[in-house]
Amino acid sequence: MRSCAKYLLLLLALLLFQSAPLRAQFRAEAFSQSYNDDKASPKDTSDRLFSFKEYFGALGHKNTTRVGTLFAGSLVFVGSYQIYNKHYWKLPIVYGTTLGALGAGTYYHLTGRQDISKWCWVGAGVAYWATLLDGVISYKPNDFPQPGKATLYSILCPGAGQIYNREYWKVPIYLGGMAAAGHFWAQNETQYQRYRRIYKEATDKEVPYTGPIPAATAQYYRDVFRRYRDYSILAFFAVYLLQVIDANVFAYMHDFEVNDDLSLQVTPAVVGNDMSYAFAPQTSPAVGLRMGLRF
Numbered sequence: 001m002r003s004c005a006k007y008l009l010l011l012l013a014l015l016l017f018q019s020a021p022l023r024a025q026f027r028a029e030a031f032s033q034s035y036n037d038d039k040a041s042p043k044d045t046s047d048r049l050f051s052f053k054e055y056f057g058a059l060g061h062k063n064t065t066r067v068g069t070l071f072a073g074s075l076v077f078v079g080s081y082q083i084y085n086k087h088y089w090k091l092p093i094v095y096g097t098t099l100g101a102l103g104a105g106t107y108y109h110l111t112g113r114q115d116i117s118k119w120c121w122v123g124a125g126v127a128y129w130a131t132l133l134d135g136v137i138s139y140k141p142n143d144f145p146q147p148g149k150a151t152l153y154s155i156l157c158p159g160a161g162q163i164y165n166r167e168y169w170k171v172p173i174y175l176g177g178m179a180a181a182g183h184f185w186a187q188n189e190t191q192y193q194r195y196r197r198i199y200k201e202a203t204d205k206e207v208p209y210t211g212p213i214p215a216a217t218a219q220y221y222r223d224v225f226r227r228y229r230d231y232s233i234l235a236f237f238a239v240y241l242l243q244v245i246d247a248n249v250f251a252y253m254h255d256f257e258v259n260d261d262l263s264l265q266v267t268p269a270v271v272g273n274d275m276s277y278a279f280a281p282q283t284s285p286a287v288g289l290r291m292g293l294r295f
Contacts, residue, residue: 055072058084065084071136074131074135078131081136084135085138097124098124098131101121102124104120105117105120136153147252150250151244154248158178161246161251181239185229185236188229192229195219199215199218268288269289
């Protein structure tokens with residue numbers, strides 16, 4: 001369980017704390033040239049991943065904001081999506097289900113009824129997840145495609161980003177990959193726990209062990225299935241992250257024109273003095289061919 005928790009925390013860190021783009025070390029003069037007189041807006045920089053001013057201004061309906069900014073804020077301030085979308089009637093449902101399930105789980109946990117408290121906390125998690133998903137679905141403007149919405153769909157519900165991008169054929173591939181990895185994860189976890197228990201029984205000096213599997217064999221298979229379980233966990237989250245990246249990239253490339261019209265056009269051309277920078281100085285005009293490849 002500790003290993004599973006470690007991988008889950010690593011995944012959560014990757015989703016919440018995306019690092020700023022890495023900067024390569026080039027010569028300073030490479031950045032001193034100006035190719036454009038346009039001055040970029042502070043909103044155009046990728047260094048500002050989250051702005052509290054923009055976020056709370058959007059909640060006050062003073063400005064608009066990106067779906068990703070709302071998602072990051074809604075992870076802490078539950079109900080932010082519903083406030084931004086002006087779906088105020090949903091707020092009692094959001095807070096009632098989430099806080100009610102958390103309160104019930106805490107109460108049953110303190111009273112020693114662990115079986116009931118576990119399911120109450122699961123219910124609180126489902127209500128929290130549904131709140132985020134509802135906010136992404138209701139986010140306006142609803143222009144298509146929106147890479148941010150496609151990415152968040154895949155984060156919250158694997159395969160939903162591909163459905164949003166209308167690439168339905170990819171859904172069984174990713175869901176099948178995650179299901180296979182999850183199957184081997186569970187299977188290897190079961191075998192790992194089995195041989196772990198046998199090894200403990202075989203090495204317990206206080207209780208005589210009469211089982212057919214010696215301690216050395218149990219230790220070997222315990223380590224083997226633990227390693228296979230870890231590989232299955234990595235495969236599961238690798239497929240999960242791949243479908244998130246796929247949804248984001250193909251939402252950006254949705255309007256990229258790809259067709260089978262491949263043609264080569266050759267026309268006569270005169271190379272004049274205005275193109276002399278490509279030749280030696282004092283070059284006279286020349287006649288040649290111009291080729292254009294369309295793809």
